[in-house]
Amino acid sequence: MIYVTQGHEKGIGIEVFLKSFLLLSPTKQAEIVFICNKNSVIDCAKILKLPHSYNETSLSICGSHLNCIFIGDEMQTTQALDKAISLCQPDDILVTLPTTKDQVKHQGVLYNGHTEYFRAVYNTEVDMFFKSEEANVLLITDHIKLSDVPSVISSELINSKIKLCVDKYQKYFGSIKEIFVAGINPHAGEAGRLGVEELSLSLSPIDGILIKGPLAADGLLITNKFSDDRLFVYMYHDQGLAPFKSLHKTIGANISLGLPYIHLSVDHGTAFDLYGKNIADYMGCYYVLKMAHTISNRINNEKSK
Numbered sequence: 001m002i003y004v005t006q007g008h009e010k011g012i013g014i015e016v017f018l019k020s021f022l023l024l025s026p027t028k029q030a031e032i033v034f035i036c037n038k039n040s041v042i043d044c045a046k047i048l049k050l051p052h053s054y055n056e057t058s059l060s061i062c063g064s065h066l067n068c069i070f071i072g073d074e075m076q077t078t079q080a081l082d083k084a085i086s087l088c089q090p091d092d093i094l095v096t097l098p099t100t101k102d103q104v105k106h107q108g109v110l111y112n113g114h115t116e117y118f119r120a121v122y123n124t125e126v127d128m129f130f131k132s133e134e135a136n137v138l139l140i141t142d143h144i145k146l147s148d149v150p151s152v153i154s155s156e157l158i159n160s161k162i163k164l165c166v167d168k169y170q171k172y173f174g175s176i177k178e179i180f181v182a183g184i185n186p187h188a189g190e191a192g193r194l195g196v197e198e199l200s201l202s203l204s205p206i207d208g209i210l211i212k213g214p215l216a217a218d219g220l221l222i223t224n225k226f227s228d229d230r231l232f233v234y235m236y237h238d239q240g241l242a243p244f245k246s247l248h249k250t251i252g253a254n255i256s257l258g259l260p261y262i263h264l265s266v267d268h269g270t271a272f273d274l275y276g277k278n279i280a281d282y283m284g285c286y287y288v289l290k291m292a293h294t295i296s297n298r299i300n301n302e303k304s305k
Helices: 013-021 038-047 076-087 114-122 146-152 155-172 186-192 217-223 237-248 283-304
Strands: 002-005 032-037 052-054 058-061 064-071 093-096 127-131 136-139 178-182 210-215 230-234 253-257 262-266
Touching: 002 076, 002 283, 013 032, 013 038, 013 283, 032 038, 032 076, 038 052, 038 058, 038 064, 064 076, 076 093, 076 114, 093 283, 114 253, 114 262, 127 155, 127 237, 136 155, 136 237, 155 178, 155 230, 155 253, 155 283, 178 217, 186 210, 186 217, 210 217, 217 230, 217 237, 230 237, 253 283, 262 283
Parallel strands: 002 032, 002 093, 032 064, 093 262, 136 230, 178 210, 178 230
Antiparallel strands: 052 058, 058 064, 127 136, 127 253, 253 262
């Protein structure tokens, strides 16, 4: 099953999901359960001028049947997430729509995003990983201050995150043949002249995979292009996402690896300024839904062997 949580009710999440959902075949639509606030979805459908009706367990949008689990009015993001994690089983897929950092709460504590929320819920390491058709980007740190990055980075952290990413990538997507690891400092520290953090880093080998690094982040993509069998590892959030989003815009997935199931999200935000205007670009959400179905097929094929 593919569970989708609505995200912030005043962002573009519901709009891009409904438009993407309508592009799917009825068979693929039937695999999706939308965890949402009924009034928020109906308001969006009215704005989009989509014919709709509803009952207690589903919506009909332009004649397409959408399975739903309806939640209350308060803290809709958190309600939807909490409901989703109570339902998701190891072979399920969770897709979350964009929200804000003041809407992600667990046991009374606010978190900086979905990744941090999942770390708290499952008390485990979670990789923040971005994927497009051609690019694979792993972040060693994610939503932390840049000044905190050097104190957090260690060989143990890098190696454990790479190992987790490679293992889960093999399960859900295929194989990684090469890994490129960026340094922290400009020019990867220039042997200590521009920073000493790289001097203490040691990369552990993984059977059959060539690992290179630490390398200068600014030149990684000059001689080594993104590819679906290559993993590019960056030390902090903007170091990795600047090239990824520059090349792929919104056609990519933000993926949490390390959970009992796989979590996917669009790689853009709420875009409050676009809410209610019926102009949001929904192709990024469509890409994520297609990826969810591809993973679902892969899981089912493995089970049937």
